[in-house]
Amino acid sequence: MHPHMFVNPYRFRARLGEHLLLGAVNSVQVRYRPALEALEQGEEVVLTHPEISEEERRFLEQERYIVPYRIEKGNRYARQLGFFSFWPDDPHQRQKRLEAARVAILGVGTLGTQVAYLLAAAGVGQLVLSDKDVVEPSNLSRQLLFGQQDIGKAKVVAAQDRLLSVNPTITVEAYHESIESVDQIEERIAGCDLVVRAVDTPQEIAFVIDEAAARQGIPHIGAGLLETWTMVGPFIDTCTGPSLGELITPPKFVRSPFREIPVFGPTAFWAASYVAGDALRYLAELGQPWTANRLLYLDGRTGRMFARDLRAGAAIGG
CATH class of the missing domain: 3.40.50.720 (NAD(P)-binding Rossmann-like Domain)
Structure with missing residues (x-):
């Protein structure tokens, strides 16, 4: 697990009553509680919170709701990097391949x-x-x-x-x-x-x-x-x-x-x-x-x- 994890702002998230809806297609519902507030607000995530289970941590990382990098909004290619963020690895590396x-x-x-x-x-x-x-x-x-x-x-x-x-x-x-x-x-x-x-x-x-x-x-x-x-x-x-x-x-x-x-x-x-x-x-x-x-x-x-x-x-x- 990376020491610093960030919410991926390009993955769909929404509140649905007492649940947090994750994903635009084949959505997953997770019971909302304060430990998951960062997912809704788009902040740095503390995965060691006791209310976040190991299964939830793995899901959030594997589905790239949380990622070990930050995409700056001022970047010329920010939205494209957001698209690349649905694939494994750092999207900035994929952008560098294009630039080369x-x-x-x-x-x-x-x-x-x-x-x-x-x-x-x-x-x-x-x-x-x-x-x-x-x-x-x-x-x-x-x-x-x-x-x-x-x-x-x-x-x-x-x-x-x-x-x-x-x-x-x-x-x-x-x-x-x-x-x-x-x-x-x-x-x-x-x-x-x-x-x-x-x-x-x-x-x-x-x-x-x-x-x-x-x-x-x-x-x-x-x-x-x-x-x-x-x-x-x-x-x-x-x-x-x-x-x-x-x-x-x-x-x-x-x-x-x-x-x-x-x-x-x-x-x-x-x-x-x-x-x-x-x-x-x-x-x-x-x-x-x-x-x-x-x-x-x-x-x-x-x-x-x-x-x-x-x-x-x-x-x-x-």
């Missing part, structure tokens, strides 16, 4: 801008941006790093400026370029801990990124849009599992060069949240990514979601 991480985002459009924003705000220490395009008026409906003043600017430059204003403690590298070959991608992602697939041309680019990442031993994740459908995943780590090409057969058709991709901002945000969430889960070591070896689908017309295990081949409707 380097992530390449290939494509700074609908998906890439939103993922970049979330990773920068979360404190990922180094971001590498690569994109060949400039900001156009049609981008402004969902690419949140850009404003009217950015029209005509290289996307990576405008994004770099915006991300550094969001979080000046990180570094952002910007490369205004077209990358289509394995060798080009290898050069750009060298030294990264993770790659985000956020570029959709040429048609086979996801598999090119997969090959480059496999050569470097770097995990990668992405998402895509097709008509009114949004797809997320899979998260690929060839150090521990199959490659993208082993899970998905590259398409044999050739897309029409005259096609346009419809985009509904909210469904794109849904995809970006999953991609960024998996990136942060992996980098902070919170457990297996949500999309490890599977695809998530959102039908934009009905709001129904589906998950498909790529190794089992089964699709499950939700």
